[in-house]
Amino acid sequence: MAPPQPPVPLDLRGQDLTNSDLLGEDLRGADLREADLSGVILDGVDLEQADLRGAILEDASLIAAYLVGARLQGANLCDADLSEANLSRADLSGADLRSATLKATHLIEAVLDRADLRQIEASEVLAQGASFIDASLESARILRSDLSFSRLLGARLADFCGDRSSFHGCSFARADASDAAFEFADLSAAGFEHAVLREASLIGAELKGTDFSGADLTGADLNWTAFAPERATGARLDHARLPRVVPIAYGPTGVTPPKVTPKPLYPHPLGAADLAAKAIWRPRGRPAPAEPSHG
Numbered sequence: 273m274a275p276p277q278p279p280v281p282l283d284l285r286g287q288d289l290t291n292s293d294l295l296g297e298d299l300r301g302a303d304l305r306e307a308d309l310s311g312v313i314l315d316g317v318d319l320e321q322a323d324l325r326g327a328i329l330e331d332a333s334l335i336a337a338y339l340v341g342a343r344l345q346g347a348n349l350c351d352a353d354l355s356e357a358n359l360s361r362a363d364l365s366g367a368d369l370r371s372a373t374l375k376a377t378h379l380i381e382a383v384l385d386r387a388d389l390r391q392i393e394a395s396e397v398l399a400q401g402a403s404f405i406d407a408s409l410e411s412a413r414i415l416r417s418d419l420s421f422s423r424l425l426g427a428r429l430a431d432f433c434g435d436r437s438s439f440h441g442c443s444f445a446r447a448d449a450s451d452a453a454f455e456f457a458d459l460s461a462a463g464f465e466h467a468v469l470r471e472a473s474l475i476g477a478e479l480k481g482t483d484f485s486g487a488d489l490t491g492a493d494l495n496w497t498a499f500a501p502e503r504a505t506g507a508r509l510d511h512a513r514l515p516r517v518v519p520i521a522y523g524p525t526g527v528t529p530p531k532v533t534p535k536p537l538y539p540h541p542l543g544a545a546d547l548a549a550k551a552i553w554r555p556r557g558r559p560a561p562a563e564p565s566h567g
Contacts, residue, residue: 336555360551
């Protein structure tokens with residue numbers, strides 16, 4: 273008797289699935305290119321390696337969905353809920369995620385180049401090694417998250433908030449982070465070469481090894497940091513609020529203010545083994561689909 277064959281991926285390309293019940297469906301490798309999934313509930317659905325290029329997922333619920341390695345280039349994910357979903361190594365180039373919700377979402381080594389992430393609400397996101405080159409992140413909030421070693425070259429980050437997140441080793445070259453907030457964030461070993469940080473707030477940020485060469489820090493607030501001018505060659509510092517010792521006007525003689533140190537949720541980048549395990553993590557402990565028996 274011939275061994276059972278694995279299921280053939282579904283072909284749902286271009287279909288209107290807005291009234292479909294897909295909960296519990298196995299959509300691994302499914303062809304969903306340009307399919308309309310607006311408002312569909314896909315909580316916990318397995319979409320590993322699925323092809324969702326150009327799909328419409330506006331206002332869809334993808335809580336705890338498994339999208340590892342999925343292809344989402346140009347997909348519409350406006351207002352979608354991606355909380356607890358795993359999109360590690362997924363390709364979201366040019367995708368529209370405006371106002372999407374990402375809480376405890378995994379985006380390890382995901383590609384979001386040129387994606388529109390304006391006004392997203394994100395927290396406790398794990399996006400180590402992700403790529404956000406030329407992405408739009410204006411007014412986005414990514415709090416208490418780990419984006420270490422991510423690439424944000426040329427990203428638009430005006431009014432962005434990344435408080436208490438880890439951006440260790442990130443590349444921000446030529447990014448525009450005017451009026452952005454990185455308060456008590458880990459920016460160690462990050463590169464802001466020729467970036468724009470006008471009126472940005474870096475209060476309490478970890479700046480060990482951070483490169484600000486040629487950056488525009490006009491009006492930026494660098495209080496409670498260890499800002500090193502030697503790593504800001506050619507930078508503009510007009511009206512910047514640099515770290516300074518503030519004497520206590522009242523109180524016992526010789527008393528100094530307490531030292532404030534940043535405490536991001538992920539203070540250290542994950543090691544290779546932990547990163548590999550989290551990249552294939554199944555949300556909410558969902559088991560991997562059973563493989564066909566060859567009994």
